[in-house]
Amino acid sequence: MEKVKSKRELILDIAESGILSKGFGATSIDEIIAEAEITKSGFFYHFKDKNELARALLQRYLDTEEAILDDVFTRARELHGDPLHSFLIGLKMLSEMMGDLPNGHPGCLVATVAYSERMFDRDVRTLNRQAILIWRERFLGMLQEIAAIYPPRDGVDLRTVADMISSTVEGGIVMSRAVGEPKVLAEQIVLLRSYIKLLFSPANPC
Amino acid sequence: MEKVKSKRELILDIAESGILSKGFGATSIDEIIAEAEITKSGFFYHFKDKNELARALLQRYLDTEEAILDDVFTRARELHGDPLHSFLIGLKMLSEMMGDLPNGHPGCLVATVAYSERMFDRDVRTLNRQAILIWRERFLGMLQEIAAIYPPRDGVDLRTVADMISSTVEGGIVMSRAVGEPKVLAEQIVLLRSYIKLLFSPANPC
DNA sequence: TGATCACCTGTACCGCAAGTGCAGTCTTCG
DNA sequence: CGAAGACTGCACTTGCGGTACAGGTGATCA
Numbered sequence A, B: 001m002e003k004v005k006s007k008r009e010l011i012l013d014i015a016e017s018g019i020l021s022k023g024f025g026a027t028s029i030d031e032i033i034a035e036a037e038i039t040k041s042g043f044f045y046h047f048k049d050k051n052e053l054a055r056a057l058l059q060r061y062l063d064t065e066e067a068i069l070d071d072v073f074t075r076a077r078e079l080h081g082d083p084l085h086s087f088l089i090g091l092k093m094l095s096e097m098m099g100d101l102p103n104g105h106p107g108c109l110v111a112t113v114a115y116s117e118r119m120f121d122r123d124v125r126t127l128n129r130q131a132i133l134i135w136r137e138r139f140l141g142m143l144q145e146i147a148a149i150y151p152p153r154d155g156v157d158l159r160t161v162a163d164m165i166s167s168t169v170e171g172g173i174v175m176s177r178a179v180g181e182p183k184v185l186a187e188q189i190v191l192l193r194s195y196i197k198l199l200f201s202p203a204n205p206c
Numbered sequence C: 001t002g003a004t005c006a007c008c009t010g011t012a013c014c015g016c017a018a019g020t021g022c023a024g025t026c027t028t029c030g
Numbered sequence D: 001c002g003a004a005g006a007c008t009g010c011a012c013t014t015g016c017g018g019t020a021c022a023g024g025t026g027a028t029c030a
Helices: A007-022 A029-036 A040-046 A050-079 A083-100 A109-114 A122-149 A158-179 A183-200 B007-022 B029-036 B040-046 B050-079 B083-100 B109-114 B122-149 B158-179 B183-200
Strands: none
Touching: A007 A029, A007 A040, A007 A050, A007 A109, A029 A040, A050 A083, A050 A109, A050 A122, A083 A122, A083 A183, A109 A122, A109 A158, A109 B158, A122 A158, A122 B158, A158 A183, A158 B109, A158 B122, A158 B158, A158 B183, A183 B158, A183 B183, B007 B029, B007 B040, B007 B050, B007 B109, B029 B040, B050 B083, B050 B109, B050 B122, B083 B122, B083 B183, B109 B122, B109 B158, B122 B158, B158 B183
16 A cells, blocks of 8 residues: 555655756646646645745755754764764764765755745745754754863854854755765765864864 | 946846845746846847846856955965965955855855756756866865975865865855855854864874 | 947737636545 | 545636847947
């Protein structure tokens, strides 16, 4: 029984892949309903307009991203009790995960929303903003735990470093897509890892 | 005589600000011609379709970006003869420049193209790819010059570090826009600078 | 002077996409 | 049986991208 998947979920799947490859505006409802084998009325039964589709899509996307991050850093912590080392392991796992995607990372909906502000309503934009802030807090918590044991070099603000994690992923995705080299994203995460390592390794004032 | 600006340039200006705030698909030709006070025929006289507008826009954008980078790193080199120090000065200047933009960075057309692949034709996508590769070579050249004097820590590939410069800017822009905090971009460039500094500072094997 | 050209205007039209509205249908479940 | 959930079918509106083509106007140049 593969047919447990509801039409609603099917619409979300089709819309997501369309939006990530073509953008929100270029993914037509006609195209989505053709692939989902439903009618236009069927579409509007589930979503009152395209913005509601965007909202549902973003929410679903953020939920799975959060689950992935939870999983990676929980497993990393199981492999090493030390906060710094487990964080570095987590970043390595993240990098490998990104490198293993056959066609490269499909793109981040957060960036899609960020780059088409006015196409989305307040709700969608707020949801997007909240997601970034949640990532900021997540990574900041981990960094503070690290900093309590390994004092970081002066002059760096931990919140900025926390943002750097998200920023590296977003930037890496843009670069990978623009240049057509999926490996770029993985490389950038490795470089980020190298920075974190340097940042928290004891300064040796020879 | 302010009227030296041709209608063509005016169209490009209006289209650019529209695209950066709403995305390519959401910026209608009707809207552009209304603001430019020309007719639809006038628009299609200059650009045979929307894709040609995109191509011209991207080309113009890339030219000004290149001019800015040239200017910043040339001035930085005049301030300090050493490649590492002048590079660090250049990054600082770049960061300050980004922080000084009153409404934050308006967004990068390269990312817009990267995130709406299928909306643009081959020409536009190739142009976009070339731009990233040019940036890669530019920064790689500077990094090699630095590495010749200050041997970098093992395990880092200079090409990846070169990509990191572009990646940081792209990621920083996405973050700034998504969260509504213009300063994030400037902060991320400062952090990148801090990494470059650590990377090329002599390792002290105490 | 008048011919040419760049740079437009005006009008009419096409097809597609995003909706709106609403009546009807099939299925499932209490 | 009846009600609710998950749709279908169809007709219609608006806006957008684009085409086609017939002009118009001011500057430049032989």
